[in-house]
Amino acid sequence: MTEQKTVTVNMGPQHPSTHGVLRVVLELDGETVIKATPVVGYLHTGIEKTMENKLYYKAIPCTDRMDYLAPMSNNLGYCLAVEKLMGIEVPEKVKWARVLLTELTRIKSHLVWLGTHALDLGAMSMLLYTFRERESIIDVYEAVSGQRMMSTYIRIGGLAKELPKDFDKWVRKVLKQVPQGMQDYIDLLSGNQIFINRTKGVAVISAEDALNYSLSGPMLRGSGIKHDLRKASPYSGYENFDFEIPVGRIGDAWDRYLLRLEEMRQSLRIVQQALDGMPEGPYRAHVPGVVLPPKEDVLYKMESMIHHFKIITEGFETPRGAVYQAIEAPKGELGYYISSDGSNKPHRVRVRPPSYINLGALPKMVEGRLLSDVICAIGTIDIVLGEVDR
Amino acid sequence: MEQTSLMTEKIRDFFSSRFADAVISEDNFRDQQSFYVKPEAIFDICQTLLNDAELDLKYLSDITSLDWLGDEEAEKGRFEVVYNLYSLTHHNRLFLKVRLQEDNPRIRTVSDLWAGANCMEREVWDLMGIDFEGHPDMTKVLTADELDGHPLRKDFPLTWEQPKFTWNKDDPPEVIK
Amino acid sequence: MGLEEKIPDSIILTTVDKMANWAHKRSMWPLGFGLACCAIEMMSTFAPHFDLARFGMEVMRPSPRQADLMIVAGRVSMKMAPVVKTLYEQMPNPKWVLSMGACASCGGVFNNYAIVQGVDRIIPVDVYVPGCPPRPEQLIDGILKLYEQIEKESVKDKREEWGRRIG
Numbered sequence: 186m187t188e189q190k191t192v193t194v195n196m197g198p199q200h201p202s203t204h205g206v207l208r209v210v211l212e213l214d215g216e217t218v219i220k221a222t223p224v225v226g227y228l229h230t231g232i233e234k235t236m237e238n239k240l241y242y243k244a245i246p247c248t249d250r251m252d253y254l255a256p257m258s259n260n261l262g263y264c265l266a267v268e269k270l271m272g273i274e275v276p277e278k279v280k281w282a283r284v285l286l287t288e289l290t291r292i293k294s295h296l297v298w299l300g301t302h303a304l305d306l307g308a309m310s311m312l313l314y315t316f317r318e319r320e321s322i323i324d325v326y327e328a329v330s331g332q333r334m335m336s337t338y339i340r341i342g343g344l345a346k347e348l349p350k351d352f353d354k355w356v357r358k359v360l361k362q363v364p365q366g367m368q369d370y371i372d373l374l375s376g377n378q379i380f381i382n383r384t385k386g387v388a389v390i391s392a393e394d395a396l397n398y399s400l401s402g403p404m405l406r407g408s409g410i411k412h413d414l415r416k417a418s419p420y421s422g423y424e425n426f427d428f429e430i431p432v433g434r435i436g437d438a439w440d441r442y443l444l445r446l447e448e449m450r451q452s453l454r455i456v457q458q459a460l461d462g463m464p465e466g467p468y469r470a471h472v473p474g475v476v477l478p479p480k481e482d483v484l485y486k487m488e489s490m491i492h493h494f495k496i497i498t499e500g501f502e503t504p505r506g507a508v509y510q511a512i513e514a515p516k517g518e519l520g521y522y523i524s525s526d527g528s529n530k531p532h533r534v535r536v537r538p539p540s541y542i543n544l545g546a547l548p549k550m551v552e553g554r555l556l557s558d559v560i561c562a563i564g565t566i567d568i569v570l571g572e573v574d575r
Numbered sequence: 576m577e578q579t580s581l582m583t584e585k586i587r588d589f590f591s592s593r594f595a596d597a598v599i600s601e602d603n604f605r606d607q608q609s610f611y612v613k614p615e616a617i618f619d620i621c622q623t624l625l626n627d628a629e630l631d632l633k634y635l636s637d638i639t640s641l642d643w644l645g646d647e648e649a650e651k652g653r654f655e656v657v658y659n660l661y662s663l664t665h666h667n668r669l670f671l672k673v674r675l676q677e678d679n680p681r682i683r684t685v686s687d688l689w690a691g692a693n694c695m696e697r698e699v700w701d702l703m704g705i706d707f708e709g710h711p712d713m714t715k716v717l718t719a720d721e722l723d724g725h726p727l728r729k730d731f732p733l734t735w736e737q738p739k740f741t742w743n744k745d746d747p748p749e750v751i752k
Numbered sequence: 753m754g755l756e757e758k759i760p761d762s763i764i765l766t767t768v769d770k771m772a773n774w775a776h777k778r779s780m781w782p783l784g785f786g787l788a789c790c791a792i793e794m795m796s797t798f799a800p801h802f803d804l805a806r807f808g809m810e811v812m813r814p815s816p817r818q819a820d821l822m823i824v825a826g827r828v829s830m831k832m833a834p835v836v837k838t839l840y841e842q843m844p845n846p847k848w849v850l851s852m853g854a855c856a857s858c859g860g861v862f863n864n865y866a867i868v869q870g871v872d873r874i875i876p877v878d879v880y881v882p883g884c885p886p887r888p889e890q891l892i893d894g895i896l897k898l899y900e901q902i903e904k905e906s907v908k909d910k911r912e913e914w915g916r917r918i919g
Contacts, residue, residue: 198835199785201814206787206832226717227832228788231733231866233702234726238733246861253789269605297792316799323796334789334885396663399635399691410663417666506604509659509668511636522639522657526646533727535639537659542637545694571788574717574829718866719831726865733864736830 191219196559198227204301205570209547209559216556221548225541228574236534240500241267242341242477244531249335251536252572255294257286257326258514260339263534265420266510266521267341270503271475278466279343280422285356285459286329286338287421287512288452292363293322294515294567295445302442302564303374306383311373318366325355342476343469356460363453367446374442384438388550388562391436398546401539402517404566407444408436414513421512425462426455438565445567475501500529516540516567536575540568582630582667583608589630594620599674609657609670617658617673618683624660624669625688632660632669635685638695640703644729653677654705658685681706702727769906776820776846777902780895783819784812785839788826790853790885797888807895816842821898822875823891827855828868840875848902850894851877854884 197208206227212220232251236244248263249256261283268275296315303311323333328349330336338345374380390400395408405412413430415423431447433440470476473492482489503525511520517539526532543566550562583603590598590610597616602609612620624632637659643649652674660669673682684707686692696707697716704725707713715722724731759765786794798804798812813819816839828836840849851871854860857880859869871877878901881894 198832199816199839201784205791206835226715226719227829227835228827229717229719229829229831229866230788230827230862231726231864232862234731234733235862235864250789250861253792272605312795313800316796317801320796320799320801333887334793394690396634397690399637399689399695412663417663506602507607507609507657507670508605509607509637509670518636520637520659522637522659524641526648532646533641535637535657537637537639541698542691542694545691549690719829722830722865731865735865736869 189214194556197224201305204563204568207544207563207568207570207573209563211556211559213556218551218554218556218559221551221559223544223547225544225570225573228570230571230575232575233534233536237531240529241503241531242496242500244534245340246335246337249337250571251538251575252294252514252516252519252540252569253334254297254569255290255515256335256337257283257290257339258294258512258519260337261287261421262510262512262514262519262521264339264341265512266508266523269508269510270506270523270525271341271472271501273342273470273472273476275343275470276466276468277422277464279468279470281459281463282344282348282468283339283421284423284426285456285463286325288455288459289322289325289356289359291452291515292359292449292456293319295449296322298445298515298564298567299370299442302567303380305560305564306380308374308377308380311370314366314369314373318363321355321359321362325352325359328352328355340469340477342472343467346480347468353460356456360453360457360460363449367449371446381439383557383561384442384565386435387438387554387558388565389435389437390546390550394546394549395436398542398549400517400543400546402513402515402543403441403444403448404517404543404546406430407433407441409433414511414518418511420510426458428452428455438561441565502529503527511537514539516569516572517543536572538572538575540566541573544568544573579606579665579667582662582665585630586632586669589627593623602672607668607670609672611672611674614673614675614682617671618685618688620671621658621685621688631662631664634661634663635659635689635691635695636661636668638685638692638699640699640705640727642703642727642729649677654680654703656682656699656705675705679706680704681708683708684710686710701725704728769908772907773903773905776905777899778808780809780821780848781811781813781819782809782821782823783816783839783843784814785816785822786825787828787832788855790825790856793885793888794823794825794852794891797891802888802892804892804895807892807899809895816840817844819843820847821895822847822849823852824849824856824871824875824877825852825885827853827860827862828871828874829866830868833868833874836871837874848878848898849875850879850881850898852881852891852894853886854882857882860884 192213194211198206208224210222232247236247248259252259296319300312300315326336330338392408392410395405409432411432428451431444433444478489478492483493505527507524509522511518520537522535524533551559597613599611639657641655654675656673658671699705701716851857856871859867879894879898
């Protein structure tokens with residue numbers, strides 16, 4: 186008889202459904218995947234090294250450019266870590282505004298995930314619908330910071346500037362538009378037989394494996410483990426909000442689809458609560474020499490101007506030591522490990538990239554499955570290559 | 576909060592009762608409990624923790640590394656590897672830190688305990704050049720194939736463009752030759 | 753008086769340049785290829801709100817062999833650079849390159865070992881669009897600038913580059 190041979194297929198880095206520049210080397214027997222090896226690094230930017238060479242303030246823009254689908258979550262993680270290092274307590278209003286904005290970011294990130302995931306599985310029009318709703322969230326971004334994507338709005342000890350006067354209007358527009366849009370998605374996808382067949386029972390990962398692979402975020406919760414850092418180790422005042430943590434049952438792509446839709450609903454709830462209960466107060470903590478003084482003061486007060494000048498040019502001295510702050514980003518546990526040697530620049534900034542570590546489970550998820558399931562598995566992990574490669 | 580401080584005590588007891596020889600020092604900066612341990616003991620500690628139902632520090636959150644070149648800390652060893660463990664039931668974190676010497680830094684892998692450690696250790700090797708003994712696939716992961724050296728080391732220059740598409744005019748620095 | 757009077761109405765006289773440029777301009781197919789953050793803005797540009805289909809460009813081609821505009825959307829790393837160059841070489845002539853965003857144009861904020869300091873080091877660029885990332889309007893403006901540039905092109909100048917098929 187003929188000798189049995191396997192075929193090695195290279196997928197990517199330029200491939201429409203790899204969400205950027207991921208490359209997967211697949212060893213196939215017919216159409217069955219024997220082994221899948223993700224090859225990453227095609228977007229390696231050296232962000233960690235770059236941040237080591239910048240002052241603490243000036244490293245914030247680098248964080249935006251990692252997970253570019255959820256820039257505010259990245260800002261928040263970094264700023265919370267620096268605040269922990271410096272022992273800064275921020276005003277209540279800042280906490281609430283941060284929660285509101287990061288929850289909008291979660292919806293924004295999930296919308297892009299939903300659009301691209303459905304696009305990969307053949308539902309092309311989903312992308313057009315999700316980007317419609319995404320524009321309304323981008324309007325909020327633009328209203329608060331002036332930038333559509335890379336807002337750098339969350340700063341150490343507070344926010345970049347006061348929330349705009351018409352902030353309510355923009356957020357209420359999101360609160361009105363996104364639920365309507367979500368009804369459209371459910372109509373289009375939840376009863377769509379093709380979509381169901383391609384996601385149900387595909388890319389399964391058991392709870393035990395999910396823990397063993399250190400998965401986090403929807404990947405972990407999809408397998409039935411109720412772990413969310415917003416509840417487990419609350420940060421930025423999440424303990425004040427009322428929301429549920431959805432979990433999946435068997436950990437397949439369909440579970441994670443339902444789970445992320447539910448997460449978007451819960452995020453809308455949090456946004457509503459944060460908007461209704463937003464306290465009054467300053468938008469930055471008053472810590473002279475560390476936190477930038479408000480811009481109005483810089484223009485009229487001598488001390489504020491000196492502080493501003495010193496922070497921008499020299500930065501601030503930090504205590505020696507290392508801190509780790511993790512937040513629940515849309516993709517999972519986003520952690521910043523900042524080690525300080527006492528100087529005005531970080532000694533080392535390590536980012537715990539949720540999508541890089543989640544991607545580690547890809548070989549496990551597709552082994553023995555069909556080639557077309559690889560596309561579904563890549564989509565359901567919700568990777569963003571800027572964060573995988575940094 | 577009370578539960579966390581209770582767990583802090585329990586972890587301290589765990590180390591003093593079972594790994595008293597392996598622990599070098601304890602650090603509690605900003606309420607974060609970390610232990611400096613001897614490199615040869617790391618695998619045993621991780622394995623014991625993984626089977627310890629009471630402490631339940633079974634979730635490996637992260638593995639990372641630091642380079643202390645040019646700092647006073649460097650006497651204890653130039654490289655530092657940090658294991659970040661989390662408890663899903665008690666919600667507390669434990670940092671295990673290991674110091675490694677400058678020449679030929681190597682440590683036993685934990686990728687046979689946690690499958691997730693595989694990609695984390697690979698990244699540490701690629702960016703910091705710390706070898707994990709027994710790791711199934713210790714190859715480059717993020718940096719370009721042509722790149723020599725490990726970018727996150729402090730003696731690796733930030734802006735030196737090493738591979739092909741470069742307009743660098745100066746001679747390469749010492750470390751690359 | 754002239755030739756126009758002697759020929760039927762359905763015939764329009766023009767130059768080869770104008771004809772070729774008009775065809776190139778109005779049927780431009782971009783390569784569906786995103787690198788980093790700018791790719792998301794590029795997707796926004798193709799999405800309903802900004803709708804690049806107004807300019808006859810809604811078809812993104814996943815294969816470089818069917819595309820004639822490469823939008824380099826995002827930072828090009830040292831590891832990706834050979835791939836970008838290969839993709840460019842796989843595209844058939846005539847072809848154009850639009851460098852989108854600060855990173856693709858000059859390295860942006862990432863002046864470091866990992867990023868190619870401008871994609872023009874590896875492939876020729878026709879239009880640079882600044883911004884980090886550029887707004888969709890900026891990208892559309894860049895594409896319109898490229899149209900203007902195409903209108904001024906001459907088939908004769910490009911003959912060598914394209915091979916002998918047209919001349």
